[in-house]
Amino acid sequence: MKNSLMIGDVLVSPPVLSAPMAGYTNYAYRELLRRLGGVGLIATEMVSARAFAYMGERGDEQPARLWGVADEPRPLAVQIWDNCPETLEELAGTLARDFNVSVIDLNFGCPAPAIAKRSASGSYLLRDPNKVGELVGRVARACAPKPATAKIRLGLTADTINARDVAQAVEGAGGAALTTHGRTARQMYSGRADWDEIAKVKDALARIPLIGNGDITTATEAVERLTNYPVDGVMIGRGALDRPWIFREISQLLRGEEPDPAPTLLEQRDLLLTHYALVVERFGVERAVTLMRKFACHYSKGRPGGRNFRDKVCRVQSEEEFFAVVANEFVVEEPETP
Ligand SMILES: Cc1cc2nc3c(=O)[nH]c(=O)nc-3n(C[C@H](O)[C@H](O)[C@H](O)COP(=O)(O)O)c2cc1C
Numbered sequence: 001m002k003n004s005l006m007i008g009d010v011l012v013s014p015p016v017l018s019a020p021m022a023g024y025t026n027y028a029y030r031e032l033l034r035r036l037g038g039v040g041l042i043a044t045e046m047v048s049a050r051a052f053a054y055m056g057e058r059g060d061e062q063p064a065r066l067w068g069v070a071d072e073p074r075p076l077a078v079q080i081w082d083n084c085p086e087t088l089e090e091l092a093g094t095l096a097r098d099f100n101v102s103v104i105d106l107n108f109g110c111p112a113p114a115i116a117k118r119s120a121s122g123s124y125l126l127r128d129p130n131k132v133g134e135l136v137g138r139v140a141r142a143c144a145p146k147p148a149t150a151k152i153r154l155g156l157t158a159d160t161i162n163a164r165d166v167a168q169a170v171e172g173a174g175g176a177a178l179t180t181h182g183r184t185a186r187q188m189y190s191g192r193a194d195w196d197e198i199a200k201v202k203d204a205l206a207r208i209p210l211i212g213n214g215d216i217t218t219a220t221e222a223v224e225r226l227t228n229y230p231v232d233g234v235m236i237g238r239g240a241l242d243r244p245w246i247f248r249e250i251s252q253l254l255r256g257e258e259p260d261p262a263p264t265l266l267e268q269r270d271l272l273l274t275h276y277a278l279v280v281e282r283f284g285v286e287r288a289v290t291l292m293r294k295f296a297c298h299y300s301k302g303r304p305g306g307r308n309f310r311d312k313v314c315r316v317q318s319e320e321e322f323f324a325v326v327a328n329e330f331v332v333e334e335p336e337t338p
Helices: 027-036 049-058 085-097 122-127 129-143 163-172 195-202 219-228 238-242 246-254 265-299 306-313 319-329
Strands: 005-007 010-012 016-018 042-048 076-081 103-108 148-153 178-181 210-213 233-236
Touching: 016 042, 016 246, 027 042, 027 246, 027 265, 042 049, 049 085, 076 085, 085 103, 085 129, 103 122, 103 129, 122 129, 122 148, 129 148, 129 163, 148 163, 163 178, 163 195, 178 195, 195 210, 219 233, 219 246, 233 238, 238 246, 238 265, 265 306, 265 319, 306 319
Parallel strands: 016 233, 042 076, 076 103, 103 148, 148 178, 178 210, 210 233
Antiparallel strands: 005 010
16 A cells, blocks of 8 residues: 655655645644644645745735745645746745745646636646746756645646646656646536546656545545555545545555544534634634635535535624534434433
């Protein structure tokens, strides 16, 4: 069984990574995952290298998405995006030297119009493997000896799948690992991730690890992907928003142990409240209440009564309302006494 992988000198054990997700994988969520355990490598949300450069020129504070990064436990990956080599290498160098982050990951997968169309970055760059190679090379040199990695999709469209070419460009330029999300940019999040296409990328790589990503929602599925596909690791995003304890379950399965039972309703409530307290620490009460609406909706997926809970929690306006909805919905029905 695959129990670990190396990204440069960074040991990722177990070989199970938490995906970068803008708007979600902030300091509070990362801390929650750490407390639950079982994640080999945690990633930040993507950070705009251009925004970082502008802020530096204006003498502003660091981008909000770097909040917590300097001090939190390692290993930690920070994902960055842009299409300009100088801008990227400046941020990569700062992250490696001043923030001492473990891994700098480059985003070549984001299909959102603001990134791909308007900024010619993210998945837009998949059309040009040479450009991807140039950016990876510049970043790898700027952050050495810290490793630089890349996260890609299969290609732009089903007719132009070129992940193998991009993979070779990444490895050739000094990238230390490659994550492949098994969708094309055009698919956005529709359809299913194609793990057979992910598997084909492995032949294109001579030495660096391949991390497969897309649609893993249970611990058994994660182990099945690791066992049946030629990937060195797996990355999980949305599945862990619904069940953040999935990483602990996977690590237990990989050790040959029976996974702990899923948290009870009351444990899930406590987890939600812990998450809320962490978000408050970071964002203050007002923003925390708004932010928790989306996290709380994820937690209740697949749970009996979940829809009713989501209807209410997505409208809460204050901390009192949030606590009241949580207290009302996470109640254990006592069996009736005869
Ligand atoms: C809300 C959201 C935000 C995301 N933000 C990022 C991001 O900042 N950087 C990135 O590389 N991918 C991002 N992704 C893509 C995920 O990292 C991942 O590749 C994708 O969700 C597929 O994996 P999953 O099925 O396990 O969620 C995002 C996905 C979602 C749903």
